[in-house]
Amino acid sequence: MRLILVSNRLPVQWDGTPNVGGLATGLSSFLSHWKSLGNEVLWVGWPGKSIPEKEQNQYAKKMLEEHGTIPVFLKQKLADSFYNGFCNKTIWPLFHYFTSNCEFSDGTFSSYEEANEEFAKTIRGIYQPGDWVWVHDYHLFLLPGILRSEFPNILLSFFLHIPFPTFEIFRLLPERIHSKILKGMLGADLIGFHTQSYTQYFLRSLLRCLGIENERGIIYFQNHFTKTAAFPMGINVEQFSKYASSAECDAIADQINTNHKKLKQILSVDRLDYTKGVLQRLNAFELFLKQNPNWIKRCKLVLVLVPSRTDVPSYQSMKRAIDEKVGAINGSFGTLDWTPILYQYKGFPFEELVPLYKNTHVMLVTPYRDGMNLVAKEFLVSQKNGMLVLSEMAGASAELPEAILVNPNDLNGMASAIKEAIEMEETEIKNRNEVMVTRLKENSVMEWAKKIYTDTEDTANRNQNFQTKSIPPNSEALLPKTNEPIFIIFDYDGTLVPFQSLPHLAVPTQELVDSISKLSQLPNVSIAIISGRDRKFLETIFTGLPLHLVAEHGAWHRPPNKKEWNSLFHSNADWKKEIKSRLEEFTKRVPGSFAEEKEFSLVWHFRNADPDIGLNAAREMLDELSQISSNSGFFVQRGNKIIEVREYGTGKGKATVKILPDAPLQTFVFGDDTTDEDMFRELPEEAITVKIGKSETIAKYRFQNTDDVHIWIKHLINHITNVTHHAS
Numbered sequence: 259m260r261l262i263l264v265s266n267r268l269p270v271q272w273d274g275t276p277n278v279g280g281l282a283t284g285l286s287s288f289l290s291h292w293k294s295l296g297n298e299v300l301w302v303g304w305p306g307k308s309i310p311e312k313e314q315n316q317y318a319k320k321m322l323e324e325h326g327t328i329p330v331f332l333k334q335k336l337a338d339s340f341y342n343g344f345c346n347k348t349i350w351p352l353f354h355y356f357t358s359n360c361e362f363s364d365g366t367f368s369s370y371e372e373a374n375e376e377f378a379k380t381i382r383g384i385y386q387p388g389d390w391v392w393v394h395d396y397h398l399f400l401l402p403g404i405l406r407s408e409f410p411n412i413l414l415s416f417f418l419h420i421p422f423p424t425f426e427i428f429r430l431l432p433e434r435i436h437s438k439i440l441k442g443m444l445g446a447d448l449i450g451f452h453t454q455s456y457t458q459y460f461l462r463s464l465l466r467c468l469g470i471e472n473e474r475g476i477i478y479f480q481n482h483f484t485k486t487a488a489f490p491m492g493i494n495v496e497q498f499s500k501y502a503s504s505a506e507c508d509a510i511a512d513q514i515n516t517n518h519k520k521l522k523q524i525l526s527v528d529r530l531d532y533t534k535g536v537l538q539r540l541n542a543f544e545l546f547l548k549q550n551p552n553w554i555k556r557c558k559l560v561l562v563l564v565p566s567r568t569d570v571p572s573y574q575s576m577k578r579a580i581d582e583k584v585g586a587i588n589g590s591f592g593t594l595d596w597t598p599i600l601y602q603y604k605g606f607p608f609e610e611l612v613p614l615y616k617n618t619h620v621m622l623v624t625p626y627r628d629g630m631n632l633v634a635k636e637f638l639v640s641q642k643n644g645m646l647v648l649s650e651m652a653g654a655s656a657e658l659p660e661a662i663l664v665n666p667n668d669l670n671g672m673a674s675a676i677k678e679a680i681e682m683e684e685t686e687i688k689n690r691n692e693v694m695v696t697r698l699k700e701n702s703v704m705e706w707a708k709k710i711y712t713d714t715e716d717t718a719n720r721n722q723n724f725q726t727k728s729i730p731p732n733s734e735a736l737l738p739k740t741n742e743p744i745f746i747i748f749d750y751d752g753t754l755v756p757f758q759s760l761p762h763l764a765v766p767t768q769e770l771v772d773s774i775s776k777l778s779q780l781p782n783v784s785i786a787i788i789s790g791r792d793r794k795f796l797e798t799i800f801t802g803l804p805l806h807l808v809a810e811h812g813a814w815h816r817p818p819n820k821k822e823w824n825s826l827f828h829s830n831a832d833w834k835k836e837i838k839s840r841l842e843e844f845t846k847r848v849p850g851s852f853a854e855e856k857e858f859s860l861v862w863h864f865r866n867a868d869p870d871i872g873l874n875a876a877r878e879m880l881d882e883l884s885q886i887s888s889n890s891g892f893f894v895q896r897g898n899k900i901i902e903v904r905e906y907g908t909g910k911g912k913a914t915v916k917i918l919p920d921a922p923l924q925t926f927v928f929g930d931d932t933t934d935e936d937m938f939r940e941l942p943e944e945a946i947t948v949k950i951g952k953s954e955t956i957a958k959y960r961f962q963n964t965d966d967v968h969i970w971i972k973h974l975i976n977h978i979t980n981v982t983h984h985a986s
Contacts, residue, residue: 339369402445510613542672615640750789752930812913911936
């Protein structure tokens with residue numbers, strides 16, 4: 259099997275030298291394992307530089323042969339507008355809650371769209387059915403949707419490595435942009451986030467921005483299921499712990515200790531970025547020294563700052579501010595034989611970084627906001643006696659509660675945390691670290707990637723099963739097979755007519771009424787409309803048509819060409835008074851909602867309510883009413899944007915059995931809601947049952963929407979007319 263990994267940057271630079279750190283390093287152990295199973299890996303990404311058009315074919319061939327990579331060619335102007343523009347001036351600051359740093363521009367978003375199309379174009383050239391495509395990070399939000407539209411059965415994962423913000427932050431993006439981002443992500447079979455919080459923020463943004471609900475993290479959009487879940491990214495624990503235990507690492511660590519005159523080492527390792535809170539960390543260290551003069555000359559802060567975006571003016575000024583702060587602290591507290599901060603502005607290779615971790619007594623990982631932060635995890639598995647001080651704003655904090663958690667905005671709290679960590683008993687440190695390291699071993703990067711693959715495959719299989727039931731409305735399978743009489747049962751809302759904001763607005767078109775009338779007049783055809791609507795509504799809509807009308811989910815039945823309604827069961831409506839008052843209370847609380855009273859049922863509608871408030875109230879109501887429904891003469895059911903409370907004995911399934919003639923029939927049943935599952939269940943095996951819409955069903959077939967039902971009615975009319983014509 260082939261894995262096509264897609265990320266903004268390739269694991270090697272444009273000249274073929276490896277990129278240190280990042281996704282390439284994180285995934286290396288999983289990719290080695292994947293290849294050992296006989297699978298293939300192709301990595302698609304931008305090489306980091308514009309390649310002249312005449313050199314592209316030769317360059318692509320060289321990159322594939324030597325590195326197994328497929329370059330995406332972007333012109334330099336497009337790459338700058340896409341990467342430095344929308345990615346890093348809009349998405350990066352916004353998703354990290356630095357809203358004042360955001361720039362909103364239709365121009366850079368157009369470049370973002372164009373770049374995502376270029377990635378899709380490259381994948382289109384190499385994709386083969388059966389490939390697993392795994393798209394990474396915020397640079398490629400639109401790519402899953404583009405690929406899904408071209409390859410409906412593609413096995414596709416998307417993972418976001420940065421935080422997903424709360425809805426209140428996310429909606430700062432213009433609607434035309436945020437809706438495209440959400441829809442693009444929904445092209446994946448699986449969307450992975452680092453934490454459960456990020457997952458919930460995404461789901462809430464979907465609900466508030468697009469009105470799309472989820473069922474336990476499963477979303478249905480454009481005839482496709484997408485699963486969302488938290489997958490905290492791990493590290494290659496074995497690689498770090500094995501090297502940390504080696505003689506080579508010990509030698510380097512001992513040398514560091516000697517050079518630092520056996521001072522207690524406090525370590526900070528970060529990429530230069532405003533989200534990392536490096537300047538705040540220096541202020542906290544300065545405050546620690548002021549508040550604890552007894553630690554002067556007894557500790558040292560090793561500050562490792564990895565260069566990043568060195569050509570961006572705001573990053574240059576940030577670097578200057580850090581340089582000045584380091585100089586000020588060293589100038590204020592330093593002596594001839596002691597410098598408080600050892601400042602290194604460079605990247606460290608793995609072989610030097612692990613000894614640095616091993617020699618550390620206090621590790622400071624205090625970003626303002628971070629998707630995960632693997633440095634914290636690398637530190638923990640590289641040593642035993644060092645204490646981790648971790649920002650509660652980093653994704654890793656959800657996994658590492660035994661660390662000393664701090665708010666990076668709280669200088670006093672940070673200074674106190676440094677003191678607590680540096681003075682903590684060694685046995686306490688070991689106890690805490692053992693718990694965290696055990697957890698990290700169980701959730702290594704290998705397990706992380708495997709889980710993403712299996713969950714993606716499971717969701718793809720579910721989609722496949724879903725698709726097998728989908729059927730075009732003009733399929734031969736949906737036509738009568740014998741000369742026996744035909745009995746057709748339609749639900750109303752969501753089956754014959756689409757849902758509307760207010761129930762009375764959901765009326766059929768004249769064209770549909772004419773089609774039903776024509777069908778009902780054909781020989782040996784009987785039609786029933788079984789609905790939750792009341793009698794008056796059905797009488798008004800289908801006046802003059804020779805139909806069976808069944809109102810209030812089977813409570814009332816009016817045979818064709820009759821004026822009188824028959825009750826299909828005996829009522830005991832004592833329960834209604836109490837329930838009605840409860841529904842009225844919810845209606846007061848939820849603007850836009852309303853209660854509807856029928857003879858044998860009560861319905862609470864929340865289609866026009868605020869999506870969040872309505873859904874939460876519906877869940878609360880469902881829970882509350884379900885608890886009191888036992889032996890109370892009624893039962894509660896969730897429908898499409900409604901909660902329905904019905905009297906026992908009513909139900910479409912029971913009504914269907916009562917109105918069907920006791921004779922050989924060809925039965926066709928169409929419904930969209932949970933209430934219609936009763937009909938599907940009660941009918942004999944040979945009945946043709948059709949579900950309209952997305953939800954799970956026991957029906958044999960599935961239509962996408964009400965239009966499919968209308969097409970089927972016309973197709974059946976033509977079929978019967980032609981058969982009758984030929985017979986005569």
